[in-house]
Amino acid sequence: MATAAVTQEFQKFAVKPLTPGIGAEIAGIDLGEHLPDETIAEIRQALLTYKVIFFRDQDITQEQHITFGRRFGQLEIHPATPDDQQHPEIFHLRTRTEQLPDVAGRRIGANVWHSDVSWRAEPSLGSILMGRTIPEVGGDTMWADMVAAYEGLSPAMKEWASTLTAVHDGSIFAVLAGNSRESFWENFPMQEHPLVRTHPETGERALYVNAAFTMNIKGLSTKESDWLLDHLFEQAAIPEYQVRFRWQKNSIAFWDNRACQHYAVGDYAPAARDMERVTVIGDRPFFDPQR
Numbered sequence: 213m214a215t216a217a218v219t220q221e222f223q224k225f226a227v228k229p230l231t232p233g234i235g236a237e238i239a240g241i242d243l244g245e246h247l248p249d250e251t252i253a254e255i256r257q258a259l260l261t262y263k264v265i266f267f268r269d270q271d272i273t274q275e276q277h278i279t280f281g282r283r284f285g286q287l288e289i290h291p292a293t294p295d296d297q298q299h300p301e302i303f304h305l306r307t308r309t310e311q312l313p314d315v316a317g318r319r320i321g322a323n324v325w326h327s328d329v330s331w332r333a334e335p336s337l338g339s340i341l342m343g344r345t346i347p348e349v350g351g352d353t354m355w356a357d358m359v360a361a362y363e364g365l366s367p368a369m370k371e372w373a374s375t376l377t378a379v380h381d382g383s384i385f386a387v388l389a390g391n392s393r394e395s396f397w398e399n400f401p402m403q404e405h406p407l408v409r410t411h412p413e414t415g416e417r418a419l420y421v422n423a424a425f426t427m428n429i430k431g432l433s434t435k436e437s438d439w440l441l442d443h444l445f446e447q448a449a450i451p452e453y454q455v456r457f458r459w460q461k462n463s464i465a466f467w468d469n470r471a472c473q474h475y476a477v478g479d480y481a482p483a484a485r486d487m488e489r490v491t492v493i494g495d496r497p498f499f500d501p502q503r
């Protein structure tokens with residue numbers, strides 16, 4: 213398994229790794245302040261090292277959340293965001309488990325392993341999620357290290373997967389809003405991305421398919437594609453690749469969508485859980501056989 217550089221020195225804040233491979237808690241920093249460029253560079257380095265980083269007790273406004281997010285790149289506006297929302301960059305996840313759509317007897321929301329907006333031509337670099345209302349118990353989020361998941365495949369599977377391309381589709385958001393899939397595809401056509409992507413900053417290889425948005429693998433029969441995708445989706449569920457975070461009000465999680473996937477555990481009905489996310493736009497996934 214790939215091990216995060218737990219000995220790495222950070223000058224601007226304290227870092228406590230939560231597992232040997234993924235996730236670290238960062239203390240001694242106020243994200244509501246205007247942070248110097250060197251601090252932002254260290255946060256970015258911590259994100260690359262640990263793939264998901266956590267901050268506690270960040271009582272920041274929506275404006276401060278947006279300002280912090282913009283230090284890492286342009287922010288997207290999610291198509292499910294209402295046109296008249298005051299800050300369209302904030303993506304609200306206001307979940308009442310019992311109101312989630314029932315898919316084959318299971319309430320489905322963010323409780324599916326996914327990498328945010330992999331259905332975009334240029335999917336997200338990273339997501340910054342703020343806990344506003346947190347259930348007394350439950351409602352944790354889990355992340356899986358998809359670099360470790362790739363590393364854990366057999367040599368033959370790694371080699372084969374690296375030659376393949378998958379189709380990603382986000383039209384479920386249109387369906388949930390009562391619109392047709394075709395209306396979604398007019399603005400966000402299905403996208404083809406490599407099954408294994410090279411991280412543009414670290415050069416690491418990560419498995420880049422997810423159970424929420426990856427539909428099929430090009431060039432394989434439906435049966436072959438379903439079989440291989442099921443096998444690869446299952447990699448995210450391996451506990452050794454995971455970290456699990458217990459939210460508190462004003463906790464923030466910042467994760468690298470290019471290197472990990474996440475799953476919001478839907479175990480807290482009838483409690484409320486309100487989260488706000490800003491999502492930093494990334495670049496087009498690629499596979500570089502030389503790196």
Ligand code: SIN
Pocket residue numbers: 305322328339341352353474475476477487489
């Ligand atoms: C998300 O999928 O971006 C949200 C995860 C969560 O609500 O914990």
